[in-house]
Amino acid sequence: MANTAYTIEERGARNSLDYRVYFKDASGNAISPWHDIPLFADQAKKIYNMVVEIPRWTNAKMEIATAEPLNPIKQDVKKGALRYVRNPFPHKGYIWNYGAFPQTWEDPSHIDPATNAKGDNDPIDVLEIGQRVAARGDVLQVKILGTIALIDEGETDWKVITINVADPLAEQLNDIEDVEKFMPGFLRAxxxxxxIYKIPDGKPANEFAFNGEAKNREFAEKVVEETANFWKALHAKSPNDSGLDVKNLSAGNANSIKAEDVKPILEGKPLSSTVAAQPIADQSAIDKWYYIKL
Structure with a gap:
């Protein structure tokens, strides 16, 4: 189920360094998807809002721009080039709808006792494993099933496993063991x-905490709660020296800004529908399968 209170506005040429996806609330005000969208869609029922950065089967490595005003979604860049994930056989692009929980933050100064590694300075990552291929910028209502933890260059990189509450399997999937029962092989995949996904780019295989074992729903919910508390602490700091942009429209927040103050942020950025998309460099390398031997 998508949260229809939010819409997106794409600006800049698609497949370019300038491309951005901005978010608006029901009143048409530009907002931050990281700071203005609440973590919970229904806290009593433990239903969360998930911001979709990367739809399933796509290769462009999109992410919330945590250091930019309004925190739009943009494509990650390395050495001046847009980043795409390769297709490690038999997979095609990302195999879930991939995104983040708003109002969470993995504190890089915190050493997680469960992983013995610090946070990665981003909102916590979310995998939505339902049947629908989402759209970039969707805000989905999901429930948590569990989590796995990568150790990426010495940092804890939680991946919270969720299901869209509107998915046909949502009623049967309530904890991590249900995933193997109703979607056999999915956790292994x-x-x-x-x-292996970074190996085609010449990097070593990724490592995991807990030997790659997925932790259950209760464990995952506690991890998310902790990152929500880190986010609150981030906003409480004054001045903020994190290098992150925490300005938002939320009433009563010390970092609040007025709706009229965000208009200059969008000025000079053409709507994506009015400019031609850029051709993707080396499309053949993005489309091909890479056969990996460990």
Missing amino acids: TVEWFK
Whole structure:
């Protein structure tokens, strides 16, 4: 189920360094998807809002721009080039709808006792494993099933496993063991994907906490709660020296800004529908399968 209170506005040429996806609330005000969208869609029922950065089967490595005003979604860049994940056989692009929980933050100064590694300075990552291929910028209502933890260059990189509450399997999937019961092989494929997806780019296989074992729903909910508390602490700091942009429209927040103050942020950025998309460089390398031997 998508949260229809939010819409997106794409600006800049698609497949370019300038491309951004901005978010708006029901009143048409530009907002931050990281700071203005609440973590919970229904806290009593433990239903969360998930911001979709990367739809399933796609290769462009999109992410919330945590250091930019309004925190739009943009494509990650390395050495001046847009980043795409390769297709490690038999997978095609990302194998879930991939995104983040708003109002969470993995504190890079905190050493997680469960992983013995610090946070990665981003909102916590979310995998939505339902049947629908989401759209970039969707805000989905999901429930948590469990989590796995990558150790990426010495940092804890939690991947929270969720299901869209509107998915046909949502009623049967309530904890991590249900995933193997109703979607046999999916957890194994998830760990395999994260282990090997960087190898075509010349990097070593990724490592995991807990030997790649997925932790259950209760464990995952506690991890998310902790990152929500880190986010609150981030906003409480004054001045903020994190290098992150925490300005938002939320009433009563010390970092609040007025709706009229965000208009200059969008000025000079053409709507994506009015400019031609850029051709993707080396499309053949993005489309091909890479056969990996560990």
